Amino acid sequence: MKQDIILAGVGGQGILSIAYVIDNAALADGLFFKQAEVHGMAQRGGAVQSHMRLSNDAIWSDLIPKGEADMILSVEPLEALRYFEYLRPGGIVVTSSTPYRNIPDYPDIDRVLEAVRKAPRSIVVDSEKLAREAGTVKAQNIVLLGAAAGSLILKEASLLATIDTLFRGRGAAVLEANLKAYELGKKAALGA
Numbered sequence: 001m002k003q004d005i006i007l008a009g010v011g012g013q014g015i016l017s018i019a020y021v022i023d024n025a026a027l028a029d030g031l032f033f034k035q036a037e038v039h040g041m042a043q044r045g046g047a048v049q050s051h052m053r054l055s056n057d058a059i060w061s062d063l064i065p066k067g068e069a070d071m072i073l074s075v076e077p078l079e080a081l082r083y084f085e086y087l088r089p090g091g092i093v094v095t096s097s098t099p100y101r102n103i104p105d106y107p108d109i110d111r112v113l114e115a116v117r118k119a120p121r122s123i124v125v126d127s128e129k130l131a132r133e134a135g136t137v138k139a140q141n142i143v144l145l146g147a148a149a150g151s152l153i154l155k156e157a158s159l160l161a162t163i164d165t166l167f168r169g170r171g172a173a174v175l176e177a178n179l180k181a182y183e184l185g186k187k188a189a190l191g192a
Contacts, residue, residue, distance in 0.1 A: 146185025
């Protein structure tokens with residue numbers, strides 16, 4: 001059992017939080033994991049990506065070869081497209097329909113989403129709307145984690161326990177909003 005995931009987005013969207021949850025859930029499930037350094041965090045709004053590899057066997061490289069990623073999990077739809085060459089045949093893209101317009105010539109969002117949906121499998125959710133419904137727009141990353149949960153090799157109990165660990169110290173309202181964001185993302189993925 002193994003899974004290779006490309007995490008993508010822009011600085012400030014919570015890529016490190018998604019990585020923390022996946023990494024710690026993998027440890028709780030007794031899996032090996034390797035994560036390449038998160039690149040692009042030098043500037044808020046700049047492109048961010050990381051390679052994550054999970055397996056029940058030893059992992060020898062932290063980089064995913066092109067054409068081998070099982071999943072692209074992106075908090076920003078244009079950033080998801082940037083890594084399509086890494087996706088394996090039959091792979092899945094999980095992304096937001098909410099653009100982060102950090103460049104002056106950001107393409108038409110309908111065309112971006114049309115291109116995303118050309119992936120072998122795709123889940124596109126309105127993370128901004130769902131995060132607001134959960135109680136905080138800052139939970140868009142956790143909405144997307146919930147949307148991806150059904151396609152991850154991780155136990156849901158491990159994901160939820162790690163979300164609890166990550167957010168409990170920030171207060172009950174923050175924890176509750178993030179748990180709700182996860183559930184709303186999971187529910188949205190079923191309808192995607």
